[in-house]
Amino acid sequence: MVAELGRFLTILAELPTVFVNIMTTTKTATVLVVEDAPSEMKLMSHYLQEEGYSVIGAVTGKEGLNKAIAQKPDVIVTDVVMPGISGFELCRKLKHTPETKEVPVVICSSKGQTIDRMWGLRQGAKAYLTKPYTKDELIEAIKTVLI
Numbered sequence: 001m002v003a004e005l006g007r008f009l010t011i012l013a014e015l016p017t018v019f020v021n022i023m024t025t026t027k028t029a030t031v032l033v034v035e036d037a038p039s040e041m042k043l044m045s046h047y048l049q050e051e052g053y054s055v056i057g058a059v060t061g062k063e064g065l066n067k068a069i070a071q072k073p074d075v076i077v078t079d080v081v082m083p084g085i086s087g088f089e090l091c092r093k094l095k096h097t098p099e100t101k102e103v104p105v106v107i108c109s110s111k112g113q114t115i116d117r118m119w120g121l122r123q124g125a126k127a128y129l130t131k132p133y134t135k136d137e138l139i140e141a142i143k144t145v146l147i
Contacts, residue, residue, distance in 0.1 A: 029146055030054040032073035034064035034090060035108075036082045040131070044077065044108070047135045053142070061085035065093055068100045075145055076100075077129075077138075080109035080120070088123050095124035104145035108133065 031053045035041040045055045056071055058064035062084050068076055076094065080087035087107055094100040104127075107120040112130035120128045126145040129137060
C-alpha cells in the first residue's frame with residue numbers, strides 16, 4: 001500500500017511537466033487575416049495572438065489569395081468591402097483553387113443583412129461575423145470552423 005502511494009505521488013508530481021510538454025508541442029493554428037482597414041487588422045490580429053494563434057496579414061483580396069496559396073494557413077478571415085476583389089470574390093477564388101479549397105473561410109464584415117450572410121455562405125464561407133464583433137465572437141467563429 002505504501003509503495004502504491006509512493007508511485008501515485010511520483011506520477012502526480014510529474015503531471016505539470018507532462019502537461020507543459022503537451023502544451024508546447026501542440027501546433028498553433030495559423031490565421032490569414034485579409035483586411036484593408038489598419039485599425040481592424042490591428043485589433044483582429046491582437047485578439048487572435050492573445051489566444052495563441054499565429055497571424056498572417058494581407059490588405060487586399062489578391063494579396064490574400066497569393067498568401068493563402070504560398071503559406072497555407074489553417075483558416076482565413078476576410079473583410080468583404082476591399083479595393084480590387086471583394087471578400088465574396090476572394091472566397092469564391094479560394095474555393096476554386098486546389099491549394100486552398102479545403103481551408104475554412106470566415107467572412108467578417110459590416111455588411112450584416114441576411115442577404116449578405118446568405119451570399120457569403122453560398123460563396124463557400126463556413127462562418128459570417130458582423131462588425132462590430134467581440135473578441136469572444138471572433139475566437140468562437142475561428143474555433144468552430146477549425147473543428
